[in-house]
Amino acid sequence: MTRVVPKCSIVIPAYNMQDTIVETLDSCLAQSARDVEIVVVDDDSTDGTAEAAAAHAAAPRVIGIPHTGIPGAVRNVGVLAARGIYLQFLDADDIIAPEKIASQLALLDREPAGTVAYCDYAFFTDEPEGRRLERRGPADSDYWPEDLAGAFARYTVIHRFLFPRKLVLDARLFDPDLSHAEDLDLWLRLTIGGTRFAYQARALAFYREHVSHSLSAPEQERWCRVLVARKVRRLIEEAGLADLYSEVIDEIEAREVEAHRASVRARLRM
DSSP states (O other): OOOOOOOOEEEEEEOOOOHHHHHHHHOOOOOSSOSSEEEEEEEOSSHHHHHHHHHHHTEEEEOOOOOOOOOHHHHHHHHHHHOOOOEEOOOOEEEOTTTTTHHHHHHHHHHHTTTTTEEEEEEEEEEETTEEEEEEEEOOOOOOOTHHHHHHHHHOOGGGGEEHHHHHHHSSSOOOOOOSHHHHHHHHHHHHTOOHHHHHHEEEEEOOSSOOOTTOHHHHHHHHHHHHHHHHHHHHHHTHHHHHHHHHHHHHHHHHHHHHHHHHHHHHHH
């Protein structure tokens, strides 16, 4: 019996997101692209996240794993379990527009193989008086090597992108040693390696603000960004680009080191 390969897999890592995962799955179910599978990887939640996902009308595959607390490691499980040609990553408290996947698949049909699609995004909050769109993220049509410093200055917002699954596999997935900034790390590794990015000036991805994340830890996040900067330095040297980008990577690393020190000082003052 021939196994049907879906066009796209939506990979959702989840940990204690019972209150938001239903809306996230609603946005998956609402996709105008129909040839889509949904893979939820539950990082051993202690609330009803896995049960809420399993009961949802979107009928996701729910994979339970021992708790890691490492988003990249959780996503990697989903990537390896996914069957789709393309990957849509989506955190369990965020949402995507109904046309997001179909629009980006259409864009990629016009691009060379191995291209990654990405779009604009917006932030939202839920207030007692209702949902409020906070602000639109910055439009950014330029990627490495034109704007390496800008890459570190922006929110990565992983669900803006639509990746060919083979590209992520060839890049050896997310770095499981990074507790934060693993999406920035993947993005930069791909771009330094020559990946082409196709941009849509439309906000098709929506990032929820003011939700308490179990992994929120500014000090750890800042240190991971230092590690990513140092990895980028090594990669540009290996790619023969050190002469072009050594000065900007010096500035980036110095900035990230100082930001980490500031977060440590802030913690010590608490």
